[in-house]
Amino acid sequence: MSDTISPKPGVEKIALYVGGESYLDGRDDVLKLSSNENPLGYPASAGKALDEVARDLHRYPSTDHLSLRTAIGEVYDLDPDRIICGAGSDEIIAFLCNAYGGEGTEVIHTAHGFAMHRISALAAGSAPVEVAERERTVDVDAVLGAVTPNTRLVFLANPANPTGTMLGGNEITRLVEGLPDDVILVLDGAYVEYVKDHDGGVALIQRFPNVFMTRTFSKIYGLGGLRIGWGYGAKEIVDNLNRVRGPFNLSNLQLAAAEAAVRDQHWVAACRAENASERLRLTNALRQMGLGVDQSEANFVLARFSSEDTAAACEAQLRHDGILVRKVGSYKLPNCLRITVGSAKDNDRVLKSIERWAE
Numbered sequence: 001m002s003d004t005i006s007p008k009p010g011v012e013k014i015a016l017y018v019g020g021e022s023y024l025d026g027r028d029d030v031l032k033l034s035s036n037e038n039p040l041g042y043p044a045s046a047g048k049a050l051d052e053v054a055r056d057l058h059r060y061p062s063t064d065h066l067s068l069r070t071a072i073g074e075v076y077d078l079d080p081d082r083i084i085c086g087a088g089s090d091e092i093i094a095f096l097c098n099a100y101g102g103e104g105t106e107v108i109h110t111a112h113g114f115a116m117h118r119i120s121a122l123a124a125g126s127a128p129v130e131v132a133e134r135e136r137t138v139d140v141d142a143v144l145g146a147v148t149p150n151t152r153l154v155f156l157a158n159p160a161n162p163t164g165t166m167l168g169g170n171e172i173t174r175l176v177e178g179l180p181d182d183v184i185l186v187l188d189g190a191y192v193e194y195v196k197d198h199d200g201g202v203a204l205i206q207r208f209p210n211v212f213m214t215r216t217f218s219k220i221y222g223l224g225g226l227r228i229g230w231g232y233g234a235k236e237i238v239d240n241l242n243r244v245r246g247p248f249n250l251s252n253l254q255l256a257a258a259e260a261a262v263r264d265q266h267w268v269a270a271c272r273a274e275n276a277s278e279r280l281r282l283t284n285a286l287r288q289m290g291l292g293v294d295q296s297e298a299n300f301v302l303a304r305f306s307s308e309d310t311a312a313a314c315e316a317q318l319r320h321d322g323i324l325v326r327k328v329g330s331y332k333l334p335n336c337l338r339i340t341v342g343s344a345k346d347n348d349r350v351l352k353s354i355e356r357w358a359e
């Protein structure tokens with residue numbers, strides 16, 4: 001290759017996203033708890049919608065996603081004109097960086113924040129600015145202290161991944177009030193549905209036009225393999241995101257499955273309740289074994305060990321027992337393991353394995 005050909009600045013600084021592992025050589029009993037997937041799968045209604053739409057694959061999909069946006073608007077009581085849909089919320093994050101970032105701009109993310117915030121900022125040509133957290137929780141004062149005249153976006157997952165911690169409404173409001181009007185606060189709400197009666201930032205968006213929210217069908221709706229997410233915020237922001245969005249970014253399959261799933265709120269409530277009780281059981285049992293576990297608001301827990309070596313040894317035991325969890329060294333949490341909350345049976349298997357290791 002010619003050394004005169006090079007990508008725009010920042011691209012070569014991107015450390016590739018590493019997904020949760022799925023396979024162990026020679027084993028057919030692998031329990032995958034590395035990607036925060038729903039142990040109950042996806043709602044039957046979504047499967048039925050997929051079967052039906054599969055007959056129409058010769059048709060181009062809708063470009064405006066009106067039917068899906070209308071359904072999301074009805075279910076979450078939102079104006080469909082202020083909703084944008086994408087191939088996972090990852091794509092919405094990319095739209096935000098592409099529309100508002102670029103050379104000479106800065107994008108703030110936090111030390112244990114979701115990897116795609118930084119990756120999308122670099123891909124757009126922005127300089128990512130990492131802000132330290134306090135005890136694995138976002139530090140509002142540190143975020144505000146990192147703002148410069150070049151800051152365009154602040155990314156915050158709430159609940160956060162991989163820590164599972166969450167900022168309360170007062171802290172988020174204090175953050176927005178401290179931000180300049182021309183900086184967009186993005187509340188990444190991938191796990192919002194796991195928090196009972198939490199609006200993900202809707203009320204805040206009504207008050208502050210520079211707050212934007214992203215959501216996904218990958219977690220509680222169990223459709224990570226299909227790639228569907230959405231965002232909500234000021235009409236002006238949504239209009240700009242649509243300008244950088246490909247017209248056919250979602251297939252007929254994605255649109256139909258998501259629409260059926262979002263209308264299935266009984267399913268969502270059942271998954272939320274099941275997750276909450278299993279998460280509590282897992283948290284208590286791990287604490288009883290002497291591990292540090294912050295209160296998680298999502299569908300995973302972060303188990304904290306005395307050292308990096310101890311965490312690695314426990315991970316090796318889990319792996320030996322056919323269980324895959326997430327190592328989070330790349331999230332600056334080398335002494336921790338992130339464990340997705342599985343079914344009751346899955347969690348029993350995890351606890352037995354860790355008990356065996358602890359002995």
Ligand SMILES: *Cc1c(COP(=O)(O)O)cnc(C)c1O
Pocket residue numbers: 036087088089090091114157160161188190215216217218219224227228229
């Ligand atoms: C899983 C996750 C997402 C979801 O990504 P999709 O592209 O919607 O699958 C977004 N943000 C965070 C913090 C996540 O953990």
